[in-house]
Amino acid sequence: MPNLIHLADAGGRSVSVRILGRAQPGILTGHDFLDAEIVVTTGEGVGASFPVTLLPEDLEDWEETLPRLKAGEPTRWLDSGRTPSLEFDPRTTGALLVSVRDEPATGATVTVRLTPLPPTWLTEQWARLTRVREAYPQEVVETSPGAYEWRHGRPAAGPRTTL
Incomplete structure (x- = not known):
């Protein structure tokens, strides 16, 4: 499975966001969610x-x-309050501070200082995002508020669902 994010330094410290798969494959309203x-x-x-x-x-x-x-x-990314969030602080000379804040579940915060990161670390994150989108393309479209259908061209298109 592709990693959406993978930041690692020479000291063995890392922060990754691993994609495990679709949350509800084949179910119209949850198909495009990723575990x-x-x-x-x-x-x-x-x-x-x-x-x-x-x-x-x-x-x-x-x-x-x-x-x-x-x-x-x-x-900060994933700051909706429904999931743990990630905070990135690149202002520290030669390092990137990454904090994971699990406010919704445990209240725990884990902060890792990654140093040095390779000069291509940011380019690698763009490439990872592209690979995740290629592996898990959006296949559902919201045609009007609360109405969903499979995008055209999807094999075995399911029925339209309205919530």
């Missing part, structure tokens, strides 16, 4: 894993977050 997990390792045998469900708009938000990181701005 994932945020995985943090510290390099000293300590780690944490946080389950998340990503919505299509979460991928759009990640795409909007990447230019802010490129500009060296601190930023």
Whole structure:
């Protein structure tokens, strides 16, 4: 399965968002949701894993977050309050601070200082986003508020569903 995010340094510390698959494959209203997990390792045998469900708009938000990181701005992703969030602070010289805040479930926060990151780390994140979108294309469209249908051309198109 592709990783949407994978940031790792030479010291064995890393933060990843692993895509596990579609949350509800074949079910019109949940087909485009992705089951994932945020995985943090510290390099000293300590780690944490946080389950998340990503919505299509979460991928759009990640795409909007990447230019802010490129500009060296601190930023937060997955900040809707329904899942753990990630905070990125690239202002520390030669390092990237990444915090995972699990406010909705445990209240725990894990912060990892990644240093040094390879110079191509940001380009790699764009490529990962592209691979995830290729592996899990959006196949459902909301035709009007609360009405969903399969995009044209999808094999074995299911019935229209209205919520």
